[in-house]
Amino acid sequence: MTALTEYRTSPPPPQKMENDQTQFRQFVRQFLNSRLAVAGLVVFVLMVLAAILAPLVAPQDPYDLNTLNIMNSFLPPRSEDFMGEYVFWLGSDGQGRDMLSGMLYGLRTSLTVGVGSAIIACMFGASMGLMAGFFGGRFDALVMRLVDLHLSFPTILIAMMILAFLGPGLVNVVVAIIVVEWAYYARTVRATALVENQREYMEAADSLVLGRARKVFRHLLPNCLPPLIVIATIQVARAISLEATLSFLGLGVPITEPSLGLLISNGYEQVIAGRYWISVYPGVALLILIVSINLVGDHLREILNPSNQR
Amino acid sequence: MTTWLFRRLLQAAMVVLAMTIIVFVGLHVVGDPVTTFAPPEATQADLARIRENLGLDRPFALQYVSFLSDLVRGDLGTSYVYGVPALELVLSRMPATFELAATAMAISIVIGIGLGIYCGLYPEKSVSRAIMAGSIFGFSLPTFWVGIMLIMLFSVELGWLPSGGRGETVTVLGLRWSFLTWDGLAHLLLPAINLALFKMSLLLRLTRAIVRETLPKDYVKFARAKGLPERRVLGVHVLKNIMIPIVTIIGLELGSVVAFAVVTETVFAWPGMGKLIIDSIQILDRPVILAYLIIIVLMFVVLNLIVDILYAVLDPRVRQGMMS
Numbered sequence: 001m002t003a004l005t006e007y008r009t010s011p012p013p014p015q016k017m018e019n020d021q022t023q024f025r026q027f028v029r030q031f032l033n034s035r036l037a038v039a040g041l042v043v044f045v046l047m048v049l050a051a052i053l054a055p056l057v058a059p060q061d062p063y064d065l066n067t068l069n070i071m072n073s074f075l076p077p078r079s080e081d082f083m084g085e086y087v088f089w090l091g092s093d094g095q096g097r098d099m100l101s102g103m104l105y106g107l108r109t110s111l112t113v114g115v116g117s118a119i120i121a122c123m124f125g126a127s128m129g130l131m132a133g134f135f136g137g138r139f140d141a142l143v144m145r146l147v148d149l150h151l152s153f154p155t156i157l158i159a160m161m162i163l164a165f166l167g168p169g170l171v172n173v174v175v176a177i178i179v180v181e182w183a184y185y186a187r188t189v190r191a192t193a194l195v196e197n198q199r200e201y202m203e204a205a206d207s208l209v210l211g212r213a214r215k216v217f218r219h220l221l222p223n224c225l226p227p228l229i230v231i232a233t234i235q236v237a238r239a240i241s242l243e244a245t246l247s248f249l250g251l252g253v254p255i256t257e258p259s260l261g262l263l264i265s266n267g268y269e270q271v272i273a274g275r276y277w278i279s280v281y282p283g284v285a286l287l288i289l290i291v292s293i294n295l296v297g298d299h300l301r302e303i304l305n306p307s308n309q310r
Numbered sequence: 311m312t313t314w315l316f317r318r319l320l321q322a323a324m325v326v327l328a329m330t331i332i333v334f335v336g337l338h339v340v341g342d343p344v345t346t347f348a349p350p351e352a353t354q355a356d357l358a359r360i361r362e363n364l365g366l367d368r369p370f371a372l373q374y375v376s377f378l379s380d381l382v383r384g385d386l387g388t389s390y391v392y393g394v395p396a397l398e399l400v401l402s403r404m405p406a407t408f409e410l411a412a413t414a415m416a417i418s419i420v421i422g423i424g425l426g427i428y429c430g431l432y433p434e435k436s437v438s439r440a441i442m443a444g445s446i447f448g449f450s451l452p453t454f455w456v457g458i459m460l461i462m463l464f465s466v467e468l469g470w471l472p473s474g475g476r477g478e479t480v481t482v483l484g485l486r487w488s489f490l491t492w493d494g495l496a497h498l499l500l501p502a503i504n505l506a507l508f509k510m511s512l513l514l515r516l517t518r519a520i521v522r523e524t525l526p527k528d529y530v531k532f533a534r535a536k537g538l539p540e541r542r543v544l545g546v547h548v549l550k551n552i553m554i555p556i557v558t559i560i561g562l563e564l565g566s567v568v569a570f571a572v573v574t575e576t577v578f579a580w581p582g583m584g585k586l587i588i589d590s591i592q593i594l595d596r597p598v599i600l601a602y603l604i605i606i607v608l609m610f611v612v613l614n615l616i617v618d619i620l621y622a623v624l625d626p627r628v629r630q631g632m633m634s
Contacts (some may be wrong), residue, residue: 127442149325152614154566157606164591164599165336241452248454249576250589264455268577271462272473280462283455290450298446 022068022273031305040295047289051107058101063256093266093278101141102263103285108258110286115238121239122232124178125185130224130268132186134216143186150183159242162216163251188231192224199223226304233297237290244286262281318618328379329607337596381604387597391590394440396597400583400605406476407582409487410574411567413498414505419560422510426517426554431544432520441514448511453570457504457577464500472497474579501578507573509563515626516559520552526553554625561617565610 032038050057092098132143150158162176196202197220201232205215244261246252247270253259260282267278352360365510368376380386386397429438465473476486476497487494525529525548533543579585583602590598 050467144601149328152562153607153610154569157569160572160587160591161336161603164587164603167594168592237450242454245454245573248452250575250592251588261452261454264458268458271458272466274466276462276466279455279458283452283458286455287451289453291446294446294450 027042027303031299034302035296037299040292040299043288043292044296045279045287047292050104051111053107054101054104058098058100058104060098062097062102062105091186097276099281100261102258103260106260106263106282107289109170109172109253109257110243110261110289111254113174113177113243113259115236116173117243118181118232118236118239121181121235122185122228125182126189126221126224126228128182129186129189129191130216130221130263131191133197134212134220141188144190147183148189151187153241155180155238156245157266159246160249160251164244166252167186168254170257173243173246176246177242180197181235181239181241185228185236186230188227189224192227193220196220196223197264208243209254230297230301230304237293237297239276240286241290242291253260260289314622316621322615324509325611326608330378330604331374332413333600333603333607334377338373339602343476351476357579383430385413386601386604389590389595389598391593391595391598396595396601397457397605399598400586400601403581403583403586404605406580407571407584408569410498410505410582411564411571414501414571414574415509415560415567417506418500418510418513421506423517423556429514430518430521430525433518442518445511445514448507448514453508453573453611453620454577456507457501457574460500460504461577463598471500473500476581501574501580502506504577505567505574506572509567513556513559516554517552520555521548524548524552554621557624558617558621561613561620565606566612568609569606 013188055061093102111149128143132140158180159176162179166172166175190206201223202215203220205219210219243252243259244264247259247261248265250265253262263282264286265280267275267280270276270278318629387396388394389396389399392399398518404444426443429441432438461473464471474497476494528542530547534540538547571580571582572588574580575584576588577584583605587599587602589595590602
């Protein structure tokens with residue numbers, strides 16, 4: 001039995017190697033067609049690199065209290081520190097912390113929380129959707145009822161409810177974002193899985209008496225990927241934005257690990273005093289990050305949406 | 311139709327019941343309410359007595375049932391901070407939120423649908439392209455940051471508009487309203503624009519897509535072939551048909567505007583329910599959190615119900631489908 005399945009279960013489409021490669025090349029070529037999307041991708045990759053390399057590229061370690069001096073507080077952009085040795089390109093905050101360094105570290109928190117929670121939500125939501133589409137029946141009805149209920153409430157309300165139960169904190173924000181986002185993945189994957197489940201290759205897999213897990217993960221899942229990728233891209237941007245909003249509201253990440261949203265929040269009171277840079281620059285960074293992801297997502301949707309190809 | 315309505319009502323009641331269970335379990339099982347408001351020097355015996363007084367030593371199912379019966383009587387406990395009934399407190403903040411949400415919704419409907427129709431009719435014009443590009447920013451800009459930028463520009467730099475609060479209010483029908491005084495209107499403008507921005511982009515994109523979908527349809531071609539003036543074709547034949555999905559979306563977004571008002575209210579120190587709930591979550595004022603969540607869940611369920619019914623009233627095809 002195993003020998004037989006090993007022998008004849010080349011997943012669809014037929015002539016896998018060749019076809020996959022040309023398909024992938026075609027995808028890359030189509031992606032490169034849009035200058036905006038490529039620019040978005042480049043900016044996003046640069047920001048990820050900047051976040052990963054923050055300890056190396058940041059002029060200052062914003063968490064190291066020894067490097068901070070209260071004499072440097074609230075310096076406007078491009079001013080030197082009081083010793084005249086160091087330039088605050090984007091100004092400093094109330095503790096004399098270099099804004100640029102703070103933003104690089106904030107980017108780290110924002111990206112970790114956003115991408116991390118989006119990935120976990122994707123895995124959970126996609127599994128639920130895949131199983132609902134594959135098994136159908138009661139399980140499908142239950143999951144979809146839950147998804148409908150979920151999507152009838154706005155994201156911010158659900159996130160607020162979770163954080164009201166659990167209290168603020170980094171892990172709790174991740175939990176809140178996962179709870180908010182899983183339904184979007186589940187709905188999308190389930191819709192695709194329902195269609196794909198009727199295809200010939202699934203019938204072929206049936207007639208080969210393959211195990212359920214194998215059918216779902218090796219045959220069904222790869223064919224549900226295109227819409228999943230589109231959703232995942234856009235949900236990463238939404239997760240980052242949601243985290244920033246929650247942190248601004250004081251329900252998010254702790255002050256010890258400020259994200260871009262918390263940096264903006266810290267600068268909020270200073271805006272009235274005319275110290276614009278503490279809120280503006282982290283906001284611009286956040287905006288660039290979200291727009292670059294959305295540009296990539298928009299174009300991916302155009303390429304991967306089957307109705308646009310025919 | 312009656313069977314459908316009855317089923318739909320039952321479903322709505324089930325959702326409310328399910329949400330009360332979730333909220334009750336969430337607020338009363340995760341974390342111990344006693345430790346949050348007992349004085350730090352309280353002994354174990356004191357804590358046990360408080361627990362007994364609050365009925366927290368009883369079986370969980372019993373606690374839930376007594377919570378439900380209190381809920382039906384409109385008793386959601388007393389705010390730890392303000393010392394007044396929580397429900398009353400939340401309800402007293404409601405008009406401010408509704409005023410803000412309604413103004414924001416009006417702005418986004420007028421501008422969003424207007425521009426959306428324009429962009430749908432003339433998709434190739436450069437103005438339309440510029441509007442569409444701008445709407446991407448409407449989506450991507452985090453609301454709270456836009457709010458801060460609005461304050462920075464119009465309150466701090468230019469000094470045209472106030473940065474927060476509700477301003478002077480007038481009491482009409484027993485409620486205080488801002489939009490009836492110049493000062494109140496000035497206070498309302500920035501928050502309303504801030505809250506409207508996201509919905510405006512959403513409505514704009516939606517309207518444009520629907521208009522573009524509708525224009526090549528047969529009945530539009532037929533109306534033109536009959537020699538009807540363009541104004542009548544667009545104003546009656548097209549507009550009537552695009553209104554159905556748009557009204558649905560507006561109905562559904564109405565609730566979402568009230569929920570998202572939380573962010574705008576925090577930025578502009580607008581004294582509505584949203585500001586209250588954020589403050590209450592931070593100081594763990596459980597009765598107020600509970601009252602807010604119950605009220606807002608109820609509001610959503612009712613809104614969804616109304617939209618469903620309206621949908622059936624507006625669209626004869628849906629009505630027909632429900633009969634059979």
